[in-house]
Amino acid sequence: MEDGDRLHVVTADHISDQRRRLGKTLVWGSAALMALIFVLQTLDGIGTLTIGFENWRPSLYAYLFWSTCLCVSQVLIRGEHGKRTLFVLPAALFVISMVVFPLLFGLVIAFSDWNLSSPDGRQFNGIDNLRQMAGDPFYWNAMRNMVWYTAAIVVEYAIAFGLALLLNGQIRARKFFRVAFLLPLMLSPVAVSWMIGKSMLEIRFGPISRFMRYIASEPSADLPAPLFWIGSYISDIGQWLGWASPSFFGSAGIARAMIMMMDAWTFIPFMMIMILAGLQAIPRELFEAAEVDGASKWRQFWEVTFPLMLPVSITAILIRIIFKLKLADIIINITSGGPGGATDSVTSFIFREYRDRSNVGYGTLLAIVYLVVIVIAMTILMKLADRWMKPRY
Amino acid sequence: MSAQIFKDSDTDRKFRPVWYLSRGLIYGVLILWAIVCLFPIFWTATTAFKTAPDVMQGNIIPWIDFTPNWLGWRSLGLSPDTIGNESTVREEFLKRFWNSTVVSVTASLFAVVLGSCAAYGLSRFSYKFGFMRNSDISFFFLSQLILPPVVLALPFLVLYKSLDLLDTRIGLIFLYTLTVLPIVIWIMRDQFSSIPTELEEAALVDGLSIWGAFSTIVMPIALPGMVAAFILSLVLTWNEYFFAALLTSSAAKTLPVMVASQTGSQGISWWSMAALSFAAIVPLIIIGIILERYIIKGMAAGAVK
């Protein structure tokens, strides 16, 4: 893809010098206007001039005007090539304008000592925050937890793949199952954490703990002998699993697993539909050919389905990783990172520092470091993925 | 959908018992997972009709375990006996519901339009903006998805304050567009890559401009993908909580903030919580049911070639 356009267009643009000049005038003229307004507003802001701007909207409008002129001039100056640029340019301008200022300001905050309650406001403190971070065992603990959480994606992927295969098979009520399997994706994390994490997992009366206790309880003696025998066997297993007195958030391992499960519950449908969509796109002839060759279902899967599904799987997993790295809502609402930081994700950890303690400077630094780590990790992952997916292109 | 992948081959028919066993297993797993998916929703829906003793006892099945009650809906002013009266809570709920609808739909539409164009460009042409080539541009867009919201929180507060965009729907729409744009671009890029370029080439030869070809030929083919991207964006923006709590106060407030704040210092009235949660997820459930086939058609249609 890098070595040329996929869509080859023969263009025979005759762009007159006049038109080119008009284009350039538009860009530079509007840029000058934007700069002028910006300077005026800055001067007004610091009090050198008194024009009395109420807000920075004029600069915003000037920016919008400049963006429009830039887009128009692309076509004016470069004709057909400009029209191509026009596909990407609006989105790029939008993202840049929305992100650049906040990100720069975020960087400034990250290297400041800023507690919102402090009467002195924000003060630069160099790399003090970095030093503090290095000595903050619970930040690194949260980072470690993220590795666990991310690793859980493998299991989610396996389940999603299995479900997608089932849905793609020859089954009745396919529509029902597909809709049912999709629904968890639609729910808000806030509602999930309350209705599932707090209500369903309630220790005394929640349906899940009641079910577990029921399993672990001794079967009624009135039952016929074989049923009784099975029942007591099941109850032995239940008791061995500790289901007689269920505890969901008491120990570190179980609490982390519960968070993983709830998060998986909402996002398995996402991977599932991506894989299902991929499965449906596999040409049937391939399977027929494999069948003619006498390949077993098992071999068909490993030699036809899975390799074909590799690209979509990688895409699904990558997107899933990104969502997973932002995991926070459920943790904040249900465990607040407890017990003892065992379920803390980096984001939920930062939230407490940032929101509960208004320690904005340090919190932002943690977030930026996290961002850098993610960007590096994702770049490596995507380069690897690109190599794997190469045959596609 | 019509693709029958697991066909009954002759070898299968020879082993009927095995076939039945595998069918049973397949349906067993399907039903089990359907329960896993649906029970929490069922739980939410029924809890909205419970009273305190029902919640305490963990009753499950309406009419058998407990008698449905309008308590939860009454607290929202949405039960049959309060629906006719003036209710400050209902006003609040409806206002937020409307804001949520406007913000999420507009932001998703905006993101799909911007994102589709960008994705089309990225899938068809090679760009060079300075040192940035296509893959870098793609990664640039994608990286917005990675940004932890905490980094942006305070800067956005300051930025929006100076632009007078605090507590406005348009401000929220911009922000939400930003957050879902990457995912739209990702989905749509795969979509467009799967559409053969010959179609457009033919159209271009016939004299259409590139934008003409895009809008009349490519877009209709990519529509399922756009619907999928739209729905996904809708889900993400509809449920967004962090920035909504930060950047809105009274004019543009949205529903998730109301759901979250059901949980305060005075314990939880599960029935109200459930009623509100349920009212908040119903629109998405309906959309999921109606547009489900587009989602699957649209997602990663270009993944396999």
Add this chain to the structure above:
Amino acid sequence: MKVEMYKAIMAAQMSRRNMLKGAASVGAIAAVGGAGALTAPKVANAGGHGDVRAQILQIPGVGMGSPTDADWQRVGELCLGPVRENVAEGEFEGVELTFLGLNNQNLHNFLFRGFLKPWEAYTGAKINWIDLAQADYNPRLQQAIATGTVDFDIIEMGAPFEGDTAGKGLLDEMPEWVKDQIEADDLVGYLQPPVGTWDGKTYRITIDGDCHTFCYRKDYFGDGAIGGAEVPRTWQQVNQVTKDLVGKTDPMTGLPAHGYLDPLKGWGGFGFYFIANRAAAYAKHPNDPAWLFDPDTMAPRVNNPAWVQAIQDVMDLIETPGAYPADQINADPGTTGFQQFLAGTGSMLMWWGDIGSNARTSDTSVVGDVVGFGINPGSDRVYNSQTGQWEDTYNEAPNMAYLGWGIYVTKNVQGDDLKRKAAWSAAAHLGGKDISLWMSAYPSGFQPYRNSHFQYDEWEAAGYDRDYVEDYLGSNADSYNHPNAAIEPRIPGIFQYYSVAEDELAKGFAGQYGSAQETADAIAAAWEGITDQIGRDTQISLYRASLGL
């Protein structure tokens, strides 16, 4: 339980005539309550007030379940009297106000909206509402202050935030006429100035009085009961009883019995109050108003032997299998109060007074008939920070946790007299004498805070039984008027201290630190960091001022 109570009330429902008679007598026999230290309530306007007061207490009636929006609107309508005296009908036509408050399930802003609906109709003003979840409240407020985005005219705020707002000059001073309208001298002693004032100016319309009181299950204690004959009076006894209850069965639910319920998980800073309950008895020496910090240096006292003992007490119970219900490590105070205690799990609890009014009137409660109240348990010994020695004398110190919510008006209204008057009128309506009675009797999120709330006859007439209400209100009154009450400092960023303490405690309880001492040291270190960040000198002077030094 509920049904029977409901029937009893319906059977005994008074005719309007009887009610008036009962109300009229309220004035006559006011202040007969158990708390002798109370001053006589103001009985001016007893006739007019009494009518309204008896009437609103019947909305919807004890045992009728939680009130709804229609009830709030009716109460608001009935209590408009004082507003009418100061404001002409339609006077605020065209005025728009913005109100920031907590959006708590059916409480706080939900109530205010209902209460102010008739006010809006009468005055012609319009109120826009900003609702915040409890967890968002502090960060949102701090961010608004720090970035200059204070976009609200009226704010519902807790006293601990006065350092952050009044200290930065963001509030509007209360006009004289408001003081008269709300009858401010009716407030209980500890809420009188200096609380509610800053630098000698009054900013706050109190709508809540806060303290933690001890709640226990009466069916656990008494002759032959599983918890022993006596209700524990000290924390040492509380711990012993809790350990002894392991393995016994709850007389009401038939499930395992539990003793004291410590919340082991944080709650956006509010969880700290619960360890402070235990610590207050050990650390709040009668001769020393300070107990959180050293008033000269701001050196934290949280790692002194008294606090370490409190943390150690909790750790002891964690070590005892079965002392706490399962998953207690994930239980925040909301869980211990509402999902455990009111739902019949556990037998002892410290909480705000909400538990008392909720025990009888909330839909969630099953313990209404068997709950008793007292003040914060004491201790056999008390630590003297000055001498660094334990003293073997009995000590008790009720924890005035949070000092209650108030309504404040921000300086946004300055410069527009009509708007200013409207804002204060709305605020005063919510802080009115009669409406507050209703708020303290029904689930509202607010506790009794006026002397006039302790007229037990009114409560009896509303359908509470006398013993219960004397017990419940008495525990509040005794705490409010206790000479050794532990009052929290109103210094900027106080919730940051609480929040970090909560986090470190949670880690300690989960075994991340070696001992109670190490946990306490970690908290102290974090507190020192916050003090330095905010500014030690200003913190010292504000801390001393809030202690009256």
